[in-house]
Amino acid sequence: MTGKVATANRLREGDIVYLTKEGEWSPNLQDAWLVVGDDSELTTSASKAEQMRDVVAAYLIEVECIDDKLCALSQRERIRAAGPTV
Amino acid sequence: MYRYDEFDRALVLERVEQFRGQVARRLSGELEEEEFKALRLRNGLYLQLHAYMLRVAIPYGTLSSQQMRKLAHIARVYDRDYGHFTTRQNIQYNWPKLVDVPDILAELAEVEMHAIQTSGNCIRNVTADHFAGVAADEIEDPRVYAEIVRQWSTLHPEFSFLPRKFKIAVNGTAQDRAALRVHDIGLQIRRNSAGKIGFEVMVGGGQGRTPYIAPTIREFLPKQHLLSYLEAILRVYNQLGRRDNLYKARIKILVASTGVENFTKLVEEEWAEIKGGELTLPEDEHRRILDYFSPPQYQDSNGASKTFETHKTWNLDFSRWCKTNVVSHKRPGFSIITISLKPIGSAPGDASADQMDVIAGLAEKFSHDEIRVTHEQNLVLAHVCQSDIYEVWEALENAALSTPNIGLISDMITCPGLDYCNLANARSIPVAQNIAKKFEDLDRQHDIGELKIKISGCINACGHHHVGHIGILGVDKRGEEFYQITLGGSGAEDAALGDIVGRAFGYDEVTGAIETIVDTYVTERRNGERFLDTYRRVGLGPFKEALYGTA
Ligand code: HEM
Ligand code: SF4
Numbered sequence: 001m002t003g004k005v006a007t008a009n010r011l012r013e014g015d016i017v018y019l020t021k022e023g024e025w026s027p028n029l030q031d032a033w034l035v036v037g038d039d040s041e042l043t044t045s046a047s048k049a050e051q052m053r054d055v056v057a058a059y060l061i062e063v064e065c066i067d068d069k070l071c072a073l074s075q076r077e078r079i080r081a082a083g084p085t086v
Numbered sequence: 087m088y089r090y091d092e093f094d095r096a097l098v099l100e101r102v103e104q105f106r107g108q109v110a111r112r113l114s115g116e117l118e119e120e121e122f123k124a125l126r127l128r129n130g131l132y133l134q135l136h137a138y139m140l141r142v143a144i145p146y147g148t149l150s151s152q153q154m155r156k157l158a159h160i161a162r163v164y165d166r167d168y169g170h171f172t173t174r175q176n177i178q179y180n181w182p183k184l185v186d187v188p189d190i191l192a193e194l195a196e197v198e199m200h201a202i203q204t205s206g207n208c209i210r211n212v213t214a215d216h217f218a219g220v221a222a223d224e225i226e227d228p229r230v231y232a233e234i235v236r237q238w239s240t241l242h243p244e245f246s247f248l249p250r251k252f253k254i255a256v257n258g259t260a261q262d263r264a265a266l267r268v269h270d271i272g273l274q275i276r277r278n279s280a281g282k283i284g285f286e287v288m289v290g291g292g293q294g295r296t297p298y299i300a301p302t303i304r305e306f307l308p309k310q311h312l313l314s315y316l317e318a319i320l321r322v323y324n325q326l327g328r329r330d331n332l333y334k335a336r337i338k339i340l341v342a343s344t345g346v347e348n349f350t351k352l353v354e355e356e357w358a359e360i361k362g363g364e365l366t367l368p369e370d371e372h373r374r375i376l377d378y379f380s381p382p383q384y385q386d387s388n389g390a391s392k393t394f395e396t397h398k399t400w401n402l403d404f405s406r407w408c409k410t411n412v413v414s415h416k417r418p419g420f421s422i423i424t425i426s427l428k429p430i431g432s433a434p435g436d437a438s439a440d441q442m443d444v445i446a447g448l449a450e451k452f453s454h455d456e457i458r459v460t461h462e463q464n465l466v467l468a469h470v471c472q473s474d475i476y477e478v479w480e481a482l483e484n485a486a487l488s489t490p491n492i493g494l495i496s497d498m499i500t501c502p503g504l505d506y507c508n509l510a511n512a513r514s515i516p517v518a519q520n521i522a523k524k525f526e527d528l529d530r531q532h533d534i535g536e537l538k539i540k541i542s543g544c545i546n547a548c549g550h551h552h553v554g555h556i557g558i559l560g561v562d563k564r565g566e567e568f569y570q571i572t573l574g575g576s577g578a579e580d581a582a583l584g585d586i587v588g589r590a591f592g593y594d595e596v597t598g599a600i601e602t603i604v605d606t607y608v609t610e611r612r613n614g615e616r617f618l619d620t621y622r623r624v625g626l627g628p629f630k631e632a633l634y635g636t637a
Contacts, residue, residue, distance in 0.1 A: 012113065013183040014137035053112075056119055057133055074565050076504060079513075080135055084505035086433055086515045 001065045002073065004039045005032035006046040007080070008055035016080055017055060019046055025055055029070050029081040034063065098200045105129050106188035113185070130201025131187055135508045140179045140187060142194060142201050145236060147175035147216055147459040148229070151450040154457050156197045158442035164190050169442070171427060171435045173499055173550060174253075175213050175459045180506055209239040209248075213255045215263045216460040219379060220422055220468045222414050225275045226283055228256035228264070231312060233375050234367065238313050245320055249327035250335040252320075260579065265461060267291045267300045267581035268553055270337045271319065276306060284308045289319060289349070290341030291581075293547035298338040299581050303350040311357075314365040318357035322349070382454035387473040390419040394472035404479055406528065407490035412475065415468075421475060423453075423467040424460070425482060426489040426497060430522045433515045434500040435463035444485040452478050462499055464492065494531040495539060495604070496522040499550050503543030503560060504567070510543035512560025512567035512593070517541055520597045525604075534604060537617045540575075553577035555618045556603060557584045558596065569596045573603070573629060574621045585626055588634050599633060606632040 006019035017025035018032035023045060026032070035042045039060060046058040062073040072078045079085060105125070112122040126132075130141040142157070149157070157177055161169045164186045165179045172178055182190060194200055212235045214228040215221065235254055239245060245252075257264040258275040266272025272288035285307045291300025307315050323337045326344070341349045398405040411424045425445060428434050437445070445465060449457045452474045453467035460466060470478060482488040491497045498521065501507065503514030518541055525531055540554030544561075551557035557572035569591050572584030591599045604617075606629050611620045621629075 009133060009137065012185045014133065014181075016136055050119070053115055075512075075567060076135070076510070079504055083136065084515075085513060086505050086519065 001036060002062060003034045003036035003065065004042060004060045005029070005034055005063050005070065006042050006058055006060055007032075007077075008046065008049065008058035011053050011056045019049070019058075023049075025049065029063070029072065032063070032070060034065060034070060095195075095198070098195045098198075098202070101129070101200070101202060102188060102191045102195050105191060109184060109188055126187075128202070129187070129191065131182075131184075133508070134180070135504070135506055135510070137181045138184055138187070139506070140182045140190065140201060141172075142177050142179070142199060144175050144177060144199075144459050145212075145232075147213065147461075149457045149459070150197075151446040151455050151457070153197045153199055154442050154446035154449065156193060156199070158439040158446065160190055160193060161439040161442065168436050168438045170433070170502065171437065171459050171463050171465070173461045173463060173501075173548065175216075175461060177459075178502075180502075209235075209242070209245055209252045209254065212236050212239075213253075213264055213269075213461065215257045215259060216458045216466050217263060217413075217422055217468070218258060219381060220415050220417075220420075221259045221261075222416050223260060224258045224416070225277050226258050227376075227379050228258040228273075228275060229379050230372075230375050231256045231273065231275070231285075231309075233378065234312065234372075235316065237375075238316075238365075244324065248320070248324060250337075252323075252337070254316075262577075262579040262581075263460075265550070265553070265577040265581075268293050268297070268550070268577055269300065271316065272300050273312075278306050282308060285312065287315065287319075289353075290338040290346075292336055292338040293550060293552050294336070295545040295547075296339065297547065297552040297583050298342060299583060300338070301341070301346045303346065303353060310367045311361060312367060314360045314363060315353075315357055317360060317365055318353050321356050322352045326352075382456075382469055384417050384420060384469065385471070386419055387471050390471050390473040394421075394475055397476040401476075403483075403488075403490075404476060406532075407479060407488055408475070409532075410490050410492045410494060419472055421470050421472055423470050423475065423478060424492045425465040425467065425487050426491055427464050427487075428491060428497050428522070429486055429489045430496060430526050431519050434498055434518050437465075441485050441487055444481060444487065448478055448481055462497065464497070490528065491531060493536050493538075495525050495534050495537045496531060497538075498522070499538075499540040499554070501542050501549035503541070503549075507543060507548075509546060510560065511562035512543050512569065514541045514543040514549055514558075514560060517558060517560075517569065517593070517596055521600050524597050524601055534608065535616055537604070538576075539600070550577060551575075552583050553581065554584060555616075555621070556600065558600075561590055563590070567593045569593070571596075571599060571603070573626065574618065576618060580618075587626060588630055602632050603629055 020031050021033040049055050050058050061077045063070045108125045111117045132139045166181045170178045212232040214232045218229045219227045252270045254271045255264040255269040256273045268291045274286040287304040288300035289303050327340050413422045454469045458466040498518045500514045500518040504510035538555045540550040541558040542549035542551040551559045553575040559570045561568045571587045575584030576582050607617050
């Protein structure tokens with residue numbers, strides 16, 4: 001199953017974070033709120049968090065859910081989620 | 087060594103406090119990200135793939151031990167214990183927190199460093215040969231002119247909103263170690279037949295998506311006219327350079343579209359109006375800056391070169407390192423040491439905080455308190471007495487800094503690529519690591535000889551792939567990493583852009599492809615030819631055939 005999650009960087013620190021269903025931002029992709037289909041609510045929550053200055057540079061990414069594990073589709077987002085490969 | 091004068095110190099401190107206020111206003115919501123972004127970029131702060139990234143200027147790539155210790159301290163306290171030395175003779179920190187950046191900048195200011203001018207459409211920090219002032223065959227010290235240009239251009243009202251960023255390099259020896267022909271302006275110091283000193287002026291080089299080798303627009307510019315001539319070039323650019331399209335805004339595009347002859351004519355006309363005016367370099371000002379760069383007081387040591395030679399015969403590892411990493415100095419009995427930041431399997435250009443401290447200590451004790459950064463992402467101790475070289479080597483050996491590979495295949499330029507960079511298509515660092523491991527055997531590296539591999543993770547070409555003897559460019563094919571290989575480029579005095587060899591290779595294929603290319607060279611080469619010479623003689627044919635089975 002593929003869907004979308006919202007990601008951003010924490011404004012104060014810069015750390016990569018993912019939006020959870022509870023409206024928190026988690027450093028762990030596995031905590032992310034996976035939305036399949038209409039993603040307008042995800043977009044709204046993400047931009048609200050930007051306005052609140054919790055995060056910066058928010059956007060949606062495509063992820064795949066395999067055996068209950070979320071995995072980003074693009075190599076770029078996989079590296080973002082896991083950290084540098086070197 | 088150069089020290090900031092009072093004006094600069096006040097300016098830098100003022101900027102730090104300004105930025106502190108801007109960060110506070112961003113956090114309190116008075117500033118939107120759009121507004122803040124422009125401000126943080128002017129202070130060298132980017133938002134990268136994983137985190138913020140701070141780019142700190144190292145003017146003409148020279149650091150004191152105290153400054154190096156400060157860089158180590160910042161890595162340790164505010165970052166993840168390392169920094170990355172880049173091809174633009176800057177250092178980048180990959181993990182600073184926004185809230186810490188004002189403090190980092192204040193700490194840098196304590197040692198007369200800053201991050202100003204490392205971004206934005208202004209004249210970027212001016213670079214020079216990393217062997218400036220010590221190279222045996224130097225005409226004049228290029229740093230003097232780099233500094234003159236820096237003082238003139240810093241915050242020059244007319245040139246702080248150019249169509250695009252602008253990069254200048256200066257070189258003072260026959261060997262071009264400053265990559266002049268891939269800069270917006272390259273200045274080669276020359277002596278004319280009358281014995282006068284001046285510059286060959288090259289304009290419109292660059293890399294990125296439309297690479298150009300800069301043509302020469304003036305064979306000889308008497309040195310007192312440097313600034314008026316640069317001003318003329320910049321005025322023409324400011325008037326005619328395209329501002330409508332980011333990719334067409336560099337001066338290289340203007341020079342190419344106007345034609346070299348026409349462009350030269352426009353510059354000369356503009357120059358005729360200002361030549362001999364207030365921009366003429368006054369002799370006393372020239373002297374004043376020259377004094378900043380006066381050579382250190384060398385203490386000769388009796389029998390220095392004899393001790394050096396003895397150690398070389400005793401110790402094979404030491405003698406191998408000397409062969410690649412030690413070169414001769416203006417002053418007999420002294421040498422220039424290049425410290426490789428390319429240990430096999432590490433990220434090219436990275437140095438840990440502890441390594442920075444070791445190097446600072448060595449510079450203080452053995453090299454007149456001075457460290458230089460090369461555009462090939464290595465560090466230099468420029469004034470080491472030959473009787474001390476062995477001791478320096480031992481200390482480097484203990485800090486994993488004695489890799490004997492300068493100029494060899496494992497001494498690659500590599501951009502951060504997809505492991506760190508927001509704009510990347512593909513990873514660069516692990517590609518370099520895999521190649522280095524493949525060619526780990528030092529005898530093999532020496533047999534291959536001078537071979538410069540340069541790797542960029544996207545077409546912006548931060549890794550100089552266009553001018554690699556072998557260039558590797560990361561491209562994206564439907565979300566997968568691929569690598570396009572070019573052959574025959576050079577960023578040196580024999581500058582050229584590489585030719586694309588054929589279809590791109592996948593991540594797992596690229597190391598094998600490089601080995602095929604190197605083996606083909608070894609088969610084709612004639613008595614002592616470098617890779618580049620063989621390529622220029624035989625062309626793409628044999629390499630294509632070996633890689634793809636077609637001639
Ligand atoms: C990781 C963050 C970086 C980003 C986002 C970045 C971005 C860019 C961009 C967009 C350009 C092209 C500008 C143009 O063509 O007008 C460029 C050029 C360049 N970058 Fe970077 N860069 C980064 C890191 C580096 C590093 C680490 C180095 C040194 C190893 C470097 C060295 C250069 C050089 C030498 C050029 C000039 C190429 C030319 O002449 O056009 N950059 N960079
Ligand atoms: S070449 Fe591309 S991938 Fe590499 S650092 Fe520059 S912008 Fe990033």
